[in-house]
Amino acid sequence: MFCRSAFKQNYPPDGFMELASEVASLAGNLPLGLNVLSSYLRGREEEDWMDMMPRLRKSLDGKIEKTLRVSYDGLNNKKDKAIFRHIACLFSGEEVNDIKLLLADSELDVNIGLKNLVDKSLVKVSDGTVDVHGLLQKMCKEIVCTQSSEPGEREFLVDSKDVCNVLENNTGTKNVLGISLNMDETDELHIRGDAFKGMSNLLFLNFFSSREKEVPLHLSEGFGQFSPKLRLLYWDEYPLKFMPSKFQPQNLVKLQMWKSKLEKLWDGVHPLIGLKEMDMYASHNLKEIPDLSMAINLEKLDLSHCSSLVELPCSIQYLQRLRDLQLAYCKNLETLPTGVNLESLYKLNLKGCTLLRKFPDISTNMSKLYIDKTGIEEIPCNVHLENLYDLKMRGMSDKLWDKVQPLTQLMTMLSPFLERLVLSDIPSLVELPSSFKNLNQLEDLRITDCKNLEIIPMELKLECLTSLDFKGCSKLKTFPDISTNISWLDLSRTAIHEVPWWIEKYSSLEHLLLNGCNNLQSVSIELSKLEHIKEVEFSDCWALTEATLNDIPNALPLAMRKASFKFNNCFNLDQEALLQQESVFYKSIQLPGEEVPSYFTHCCTTGTSLTNIPLLERAPSQQVFIFRVCAVVSNSAPRFGSNGVDIQVNCRFKGRFENSFDSVGEPQRFWVPMKDSHLLIFGCCIPLNKDTSAPLAQLNYEHVDIQIHLGNTRIYLEGPKAPISNFMLKGWGIRLLEDCSSPENPNNLPQYVCEAEEHNMGYETERSEESVDSNVETERSKKRMRIV
Template identity: 50%
Template structure:
C-alpha cells in the first residue's frame, strides 16, 4: 500500500501548487520534513511518505497533523532491519493528535510511549510501527471493522496489547521481539479470520490463552520464547509451528495437528521433554506423517535411533536432525522421494553415510563420525552442495563428479584424517564427446561458437594435511576452485611471482595465436593474520608484440576466497579469455604478431575483523593450459583439461554467476554464498 501511495505522490506533485502544504501527497524528504517541522499541512493532504534512511533528523510540530484532518496514509519508514543509530526524531512534548481518517499508519521507530488519547483507530486497515517506543496503544474497546494487519515487531517496551476483540477482520498479528510482553490475551478467540501470529523472541512471554481453537490460524511462531513452558493449544488447524528455543516441557498426549506441514522444535531448553527412551514417539503421534514436509529436530540427547514411523513421512522435503550426539543409526530401506535438504551435522556418533534418499540437493554432514563417502553417492543425481567440515573420522572419499552433474560446492575442510580422495571417473572432454556428442561437456570444442561452461565443483580441503596434493591436483582437472593447505606454490606452476599486485611476462608460442581462447590455471598462496579474512582475486591479461602494439583485456576474473582462522592456503582456479581477434572492434590478428603476454593478479575487497592484520598474497603462479609443458608437469594434457567455469568475455558468454560491473567489465561472484539461495539457482538444467 505504502509504495502505491509514494508513486501516486510523485506523479501528482508535478501538477500541484508550489506550496507543499497544499499538495495531496507528500513524498519528497525535504518537503515532508519542512511541513512536519513547521506544522504547515492542510486538509488537502491525503498521504505522507518519508524514507527516514534519507535523513538524519526529523522534528515534528505538536500540531503537525491537526490541519491534515483528511490524512489517510502516513508512511514514515525505513528499508533497513531497524532504524539507523544516527537518526533522531524529535517529537514536541505537547504532541497529542493523529487524524481519525487514517487507513495506513506506518511509523517505524516511533518515539511515542502511547498513542494520543484522542486518537480514534476505527478506520485503520493496517498499523505498522516496528521498533517503536510504545508501551501501549489505546484504551478501551474500539470497533475496527477494516483492521487486517498489526505489526509492532521489535517494540521492546510494549507491555500490553490493546483489546482487539472487535477487530474481526484481523489476519496478521506480528509481535516478534516485543520482549516486554508477558501474555497473549484471551480476546484472540474472537479473531476468527486470524491467519498468522508471530511472537518470536518475546523473551518474557509466559502465558497463552487456553480453551481456544482458531480454525483460521495457519502459522504460529513462538521461537525464542524461553519462558513459555506449556505447549500452545490455540488451534488444531495450523500448518506451520515454530517452537525452537522455547521452554516447552511436554507434548499434549491428546492433541492432533492434522494439517501440520512445518514443525521446528530445535534447541528446546527443557530436558524433561526428551526423557523418554523413544523421545520422538509423542511428537510423531501428534502429527500426520503423510503431510509433514519440513521437520527440524535439534539437540535431543536421548535420541539413538529414529522411530519406525519415520518411514511414513512420504512428503518430507527438508529434514534437519542436528547436534543429536547419541544418534547412531538411520532407518534402512527408506527412500524419501521428495527429500531435497538433509542435515545431520553434529551427530558425532553417526558413522554411516546416510542412504535415505537419492534426490537430495543439499547435504550437510559437518562434525559427524562418518568414515567414508561411498561410491554410490553417484546416485545422488540432484546433489548441488555437500558439506562435511570437521569430520575427524573421515578417511576416504569416492566422489564421481562425472555422474554428479549438478554438484558445484563441496567442503571437506578440517578433515584431518582424510588420506584418500578418489575421482577415477573424472570427466574429460575426449571421453565425454565419445560417449555422447550432446553431452554438456562435449561443447568444450575450441571452435564452438556458443560456449556454455558447466558448473564444475568447487572443493575445499583446508587443513587436510594428509592428502597427496600433487596427485589431487593432477586428478581434479575440472574445478571452479580448489582450496588446499600450503605455504608455497607447487613447482608445476611454471611461472611464479610475489606480491599484490604483481605481474608475469610469459612468451607466447605461435600456436596460441590460432586459438579462440587463452587459458591459464592460477595458484595463489593467501596468508591471514586475522581470525577471518576474504576478498576477490582478479586476473588481467595484456598481449604485446615487438612493434610495441598491445591488446589489453580487462575482463577481471573474481573468484572469492575466504577463511575463518589464521593460516596459509592455496587457491587454485582456471581462467579462460576470448582472444582479441574475436572481440568487437579489435585489430585483425595479421596486423599484430603478439609474442608475449603480461598476466597481472591482484586481490580486491580485502576485509578482516576488528582491525586485525588483513590477508595478503604471499606468492602466486600460473601455467598455460595449452602449453605442452603441462603434460610434463603431471597436470594433464590440453586435450583433457576443461576451460574454467568463470569466463571473462564481453559477449555475455559467462555462465558462472557473472555480472556486469559499473565499469562495464564482468566479474564472477562468491561461489560460497548462502546454501539455500545457491540451491535455488542451481536447479536450472
C-alpha cells in the same frame, strides 16, 4: 557497456572504479541510462565526475527523462497515471494484493490500471510483487515535484530534505497523500507538534531505516495529530512510549512499528475493520497489546522479539481470519490464551519462548508450527497434527525427551503428509524409530546435534527426500541409501569414516558437506556422475590426507565447472596430488597454505601484476581467455568465524605495435577462516569481446598482463559500522588453460578446459616484487592470438 562507452575499454581506469559502479547503479543498468550517462561523462577528469555526482544522485539527465516520459504521457487515463505515481513513489516492491488493499477506497481502478501499466512497461509484476525501475521512480518523483514549488503542496513527499523541512516548519497541506522518508539520509529529524495537522488527507506514512544507528528524533510538545484517514503507518524506531492520545486508527490497513519504544499502543476498543497486518517486531518495551476484538479481518500479527510482553489479550479469539501469528523470542511470555486454537491459523511461531511450558492448544488445521527453544516439557496425548506439513523442534527442554524412545509418541501424532521435520539436541535418542518410513512425503529432514544417535534403520526409504542433515550427530558412523533425490546432504561432525559409494547415484546432489569429520582419512568420489554438484566441503577434517575427486573416463559435463571445493584447515592433505589430478571441472578450491603450489607456473610473491605472459595460439572462434588463479590470502584483522573476500582479475592483451585491449573477469567471492593463510584457487574466464570496434577486432595480440585486486566483503556486527576483516595478498600465481574446442583435442575434454601442459612446463616465471616479466621466446610464444 558503460565502461566501453565512457572509457573506451572494458573496465574503469585507476581511481574510477567506485565512481563508475555508482553511475551504473544510478542508471539501474538500463541500457538507455548507461548510454546517456556514459556520453555525459566521457572524457572528463575524476574531479569533474565527483563534482557531478550529487546532481546525478538527485535528478535525471534531461535526455533520459524526456525519453522515459513517453510511456507515462501515453497513458490515456488520469487514474492510471495516479496509480503509477502512487506505486513509483511509495509502493515499489510491495505485493500486488497489498497495493490493492491500500488503494481500495481511492476510486482508482487498480486491477485494470495495473494491467495498463504493465503493458506500457512502466511497472513489472513478478511473483506477486510490483517493481518500478529506479530510473522510472526518479522520473515520477520529478513529475511530482512539478506539481508545486512548495513541497508541502505536492501529493507525495519522498525527498528526505523536503520531508524534514515540511515537518520542521509545519508547511504540509491537505494536498499531501503520502510521505516516505529514508531516515538513513538524514542525521537528525525535527518534527513540530502540529506538523501533521494540516495534512488532513494523509493516507500513507512511512519512516524507514536500515542502519543500526538510531537517528536522533526531536518531537515538539503536543506532537500527535495524525490524519484519521491514515491507511498505512510504518515507523521504524518510533521514539515515544505511547501513541498520541488523539490517534484514530480506524482506517488502518497496515501498521508496522519495528524496534519502537512503545510500551502500549492505545486504550479502548477501536473499529479496526480494515486492519490486515500488525507488525511490532523487536518493540522490546511493549508490555500490552490493545483489545483487537473488532479487528475481524486481521490476517497477520507479528510480535516477534517483544521481550517485555507477558500475555496476549483474550480478544485474539475473535480474529477468525488470522493466519500467521509470530511470537518468536517473546522471552517473558508464559501462557497463550485458550482462544488461540483458531481454525484459520495457518502458521504459529513460538521459537525462543523459553518460559512457555505448556504445549499450545492449537487447531488441527495448523500447517506450520515452530516451537524451537521453548520450555515445553510435555506433548499431550490428545494432540493431533494431521494437517501439519512443517514442524521445527530444535533445542527443546531435556525433560521433553526424557524417555527411552523419545520420538515414539511424536511419530504417532504426525501427519503422513509432513514435508519438513527439524529436530535437534535429543540426548536420549540412540536409534531412529522405524515409523519414520510412514513419513513418505518428507522432503526435508534435519536431525542435528543428537550426540548419542548411532542407528538409522538401513531399510529406511524416503524417496521424496531432497534435503538431509545429520550434522553434529557425533556417534553416527553410517547412514542408509535413503533417497536418490537428495540435493543437499550434510554429514558434518559425524563419526563417518568413508563417503558411501551410493553417493554417486545421487544425480541431483548439489551440496555435499562433511566438515569436521575427523575419522575421514581419505575420500574418493567419482564426481563426474554428479552432474549438478555445486559445493563439496571437507573443511576441518584434520585426519584427511588424500582426496581423489576425479575419475573421468572420457568427457565431463560442462556444468561440472560450477563445483566449489573447500578443504579449509585440512593441514595434512596432500595438496600437490590433489591439484595434479585432471579435475579440470572445478569452479574453486580452498586449501590451507602459505605458498603458491608449484602447479602454478607464473607466480608473484608481493606484487599484484604479472606482465608479458606469452599467449597461446587460440582458435579464431574463441571468446574467452582461460586460466587458473591461486591467491595466498591471510586475514590480518579477523573478528569471528569466517570472513568474506572478493577477488577481481583484470587482463590487458598487448600486441607488438603497442596496441592493447582491456578485459575483466567476473568477481569471485570466498569465505575463509579467521586464522591461518589459505589458498584460494579458481578458474578465470576473461571475455574476448566481440563488441569492440572493427579495427580493434582485427589486431593481433602476443602477450597479456594480468592484475589481481582484493576487497573485503562488508559484513557488520552490532554497533558502529566498520569492516570486520582486512585481507592481505601474500602471493599469487596462474596456470594457463588451452582451448579444447578444436577437433584435435586428443582427450575429448569439454570446451575451454584443457591443461596447457607444454606451455606451463616451459615458462615458469621468476618471482619478483612488482611483476613477472616472461620474455623467453619459443615457437609457441611467437604465435599470436586474434581477437574476433
